[in-house]
Amino acid sequence: MNIAFVIDALVTVIGVTTPILLAATGELVVEKSGVLNLGVEGMMLIGAVTGFAVALNYGESLGDWAPWAGVIGAAVAGAAASMLFGVLVLTLGSNQVATGLALAIFGIGLSSLIGASYVGMVIQPFNQTFPDWLAADPIGRVAFGHSPLVYIALVVVVAVGYFLNHTRAGLILRAVGENDVSAHSIGYPVIAIRYAAVAFGGALAGIAGSYFSMVITPMWAEQMTAGRGWIALALVVFSSWRAGRLLVGAYFFGILMTLELYAKASGFSFLPSQFWAAMPYIMAVAVLAVMSARDVAGAEAPACLGRPFMPNN
Amino acid sequence: MRIRLEKRLTPSRIMQVATPIASVLLTMLLGAVIFELIGFDGPDAIWQTFITPIVAPYKWVDVLTKAAPLIIIAQGLSLGNQAKIWNIGAEGQYVIGALAGAGAAFAMPADAPSFIAIPAMIVAGILGGMAWAAIPALLKTRLRVSEVLSTLMFVYIAMQVLNYLIGGPWKDPNGHNFPQTPPFSPTQTLPHVIPGTVIPPGFVIAGVLTLLFWLLTARSVYGFSVRTVGAAPSAARYGGFDASRTVWSTLMISGGMAGLAGILEAMSQLGQINLGFPSGYGFTAIIVSFLGRLHPIGVFLAGLILAVTYVGGQVAQTAVHVPEATAGIFQATMLFFILASDILVRYRLRIVRDPRRTAPVGVPA
16 A cells, blocks of 8 residues: 555545535534424535536536535525425424425425526636645645645534534534524523524525535536435434534545545455445444444433424414 | 414314315415426426326326325334434435345245245335334333434445345346345235226225224324323323333334335335335324324325326426435425424414513423
8 A cells, every 4th residue: 555545545535525514614614503404405405506507517617616606505505405304393393204305305306406407507616725846746645635625614613513512503503403492481582583583594504515516526416425324324423413513524425425425446356346436325324323222311412313393472 | 463383281182184285385386486486387397296297197106106205204204203202313224125135035036936026025015124123112211312313324335234145145147236135036026006997006005004003093002101101201101101111112113114115125126126116204204193193094095196296296307307316305495484484383373462461470391
């Protein structure tokens, strides 16, 4: 095993980890506020197609800024999609599991509909943050050779961890997720806070989706997020709702997914390639089992997770 | 003047029937407007999607063929949903059921008589689906793993099992290197439709199952226990209904139904298993379950409506050139409407004239 191989592998790990880290960080905030949004996959796809469409259509007029416009577009689209979920779940008190699934199905359909005319087109990949000379040598490439979204993901997860644990607003958000009735009775706007959390989760899922269509493969393909949205949901459970563990867990899953890619490409595997493709999902179930068994009292999950709250109006 | 919500003591019967119908109609209306806005002939697209499959007799076979697996899977899912046990992974159980049935077919001599081959494959299919749902059931009852995520993860694992088997050990040696199994023998297949009719064999089974599920939910203690576990877990415990037995039974029944749907589809429609076998019925059945308001008769009708949108989606694709994804959007929109209107079943809308008079009474749902 030589250095170049290790460098390649590390770069791949960072690449595949970034979207699940972004999406899971968003979902962490949503779940901390007591809402379970299973529609991550759908919001990611809507973000993916929107980011691509914006970057493609404004590629000429905006030049270097087009990818940034794409990312912002993806965030706005993801947040807008999440508001559909928000109105149903928060204002109309609908079942969160079913509504989240509806959002996932809707996102898959809508993104295919919008994306139908973009199939086969290519944009400039959004994969450079620092000047070339910084990323020239192998070590530099690991540190500096990535898309801006990679660094944004790291900043966001740290910021969310700080927000949740060290700010007053974060404390209020957690209070809403732990005991909505009490939070309501001492005057916090439970529903408004949950709307904000859901929108934030949608925006990050949208950005996560744009990573697929603007960085990994700078083109659009139907269902290109390939179930990573569901992995992000498992990751939140894996993290036991803590930002630090979320970061570690995301890289753990990233390594697993990289193994799959390498097993497929090199043929060194003695196990069938399908085994490696199934590996992240098998591991997701395994970690769910370990984390749930440890948390027998259910103490780590936000107490109001998934429970509708209907204040009297 | 403003609108106030008052919780109903019992869910409204009228609303339970009216809201699904309204959801379908609103979906059609919204669909027409959106298609018009994005540059298609809106009314025509809706006509082709929702009406053509019903009025054109040559589409009836297609509709009933698609309705059969949707109804069979959704009957099982509805039972679990009543207990608030969410089996999201019917698609995986459907695939594994079909593979198990195919395994039984390949294990027996190809000329085994039909009266042995067909029941053996069907039983294997049901057991396959149950086995795939058993792992999440075990994880849920032993380790408290949420079945929502585990059943879903097993869909992705099932897809890889399928890819492995049809591309490896079970690959058709005469299949021009396509990833597909050899065809089932004539004694291992069911006809597309019952000869002389437009009714596929799976649809007959779906009809019989609808009746059985109605008896089970409306007329048995078991059905009552499932509803109680869902509506009032502590009352169910007090009444002696075991929650973990409900988890097991509902997941076994829904997994078995999905497996049954899978092997029936393989035996009567494809005659083999190939890459295109997983067609999303397991996911669409979730919509069927909610659109049918978890009631066996409602599920039967909802299965027909969703089947119409599948067939109609293809009609509209060729006639009005709307993209293929259209059917999925209609299906999701219908689910959005039905979930949104759920509030009308549980609450009464009151128009309050004097806002100062409303006394705040907490109604945590």
